Amino acid sequence: MPLFLRALPLSFQTYWRYLILLPFLAIAAFVLSVIGSFIPFVSYLVPAAVSAYLVLMGLRCALVARGHYNRPSNKQLLFASFVYGILNIVATYLVTIITGVVMRRDMNVIAESGPVIHDNNLLPHIFGLVSIYLILTSVFASAIAVPMTEAASARPRGPDNGYFFGFGAGIFSLFVVMLVWAFGGQFLAFFGEVRTLFLMIITALNAALQGEDIPWKWNFGTAYLLGGTLFMAWASSWFFATAVLAWEKAGQRKKQESKDAIEAQRISSDDLRALRKARQQGRGT
Secondary structure (H helix, E strand, O other): OHHHHHHHHHHHHHHHHHHHHHHHHHHHHHHHHHOOOOOOOOHHHHHHHHHHHHHHHHHHHHHHOOOOOOOOHHHHHHHHHHHHHHHHHHHHHHHHHHHHHHHHHHHHHHHOOOOOOOOOHHHHHHHHHHHHHHHHHHHHHHHHHHHHHHHHHOOEOOOOOOOOOOOOHHHHHHHHHHHHHHHOOOOHHHHHHHHHHHHHHHHHHHHHOOOOOOOOOOOOHHHHHHHHHHHHHHHHHHHHHHHHHHHHHHHHHHHHHHHHHHHHHHHHHHHHHHHHHHHHHHHOO
């Protein structure tokens, strides 16, 4: 059975933990983003680090749901957030460059096809460029998921196997889940919607405490916002659960490789001793 299907039961065990944590993550993301916006260099780095930290916290939920209860150092998690945040910035730049090269080539082809460029000519190319961007970013997110799981599971001394352990492991299953998440309609606006929903809840509670009417009405838009947020939270939990299973598989593979290497070394030592013994017996005769 594919890894992404095996991860479905774990995704629901992760889901309720993630929902409990999500409002606090949204507040933290909002506060850190506001603080970071006042510092020139940090304003560019903080959003990427915050996004990485949110992913690490989601992975922690999946790890706990799977039975990995070790508590990592907050200092190590923050450091890992900046490491993966910088990697994400670099990857985004590369993807943007690739998309830009493809776009420039397509624009040249369109320009050569005639003097007038119609919207009907541009729409398929724009859709194609957006698809390329989403696919490439999804590939990177899938490839880096297991290393981030290793960092999320780390002890206070840091990741046991480094920050790149398992890079690319389980990429097919992770990519399938990532596509569901990416093409769910809210790829980059997810946490923005979480903040919007949270602010709506806060305003409703504040109005209730003051005996006032709720300043917003329950309608299709509100229901869509709530449903979309809950769906994206579950899709995120599915991704985290798949990453944890891929991480476990990568760890088992490494242990087996180490065991095989030790066994091969032992056999080599036994062969060497047997060869020496045979030579000594040959000299004795």
